[in-house]
Amino acid sequence: MSKKNRNATSGKPLNASPVTHEPEVPQNWPDGHVRVELTGNETDECVKVWIHGYMHFLHATTARALQEKLEKALTEWNESKDAKTAILGVEISSV
Numbered sequence: 241m242s243k244k245n246r247n248a249t250s251g252k253p254l255n256a257s258p259v260t261h262e263p264e265v266p267q268n269w270p271d272g273h274v275r276v277e278l279t280g281n282e283t284d285e286c287v288k289v290w291i292h293g294y295m296h297f298l299h300a301t302t303a304r305a306l307q308e309k310l311e312k313a314l315t316e317w318n319e320s321k322d323a324k325t326a327i328l329g330v331e332i333s334s335v
Contacts, residue, residue: 260292 267273275290285297298306 260294 277288279286279288286300287298287303289296
């Protein structure tokens with residue numbers, strides 16, 4: 241798909257909210273939530289990413305930056321008291 245054609249469709253589903261949240265019940269995990277494919281030579285970007293039905297075209301550098309930011313945020317979450325409470329289902333007292 242050419243850049244001009246891709247921008248005309250915007251990659252968004254009709255009548256969709258620009259903000260999405262995890263559904264209450266998983267839908268076709270993980271492909272119903274997130275999917276990644278390489279693009280063909282006809283596009284400037286190299287990766288297509290779908291998150292909850294929204295399609296995004298990313299350059300390799302943007303995809304790498306997203307990966308790094310996700311890893312940092314998930315590391316912080318995994319080390320947090322909130323994550324331990326969510327996983328164990330109990331309040332963790334600080335030491």
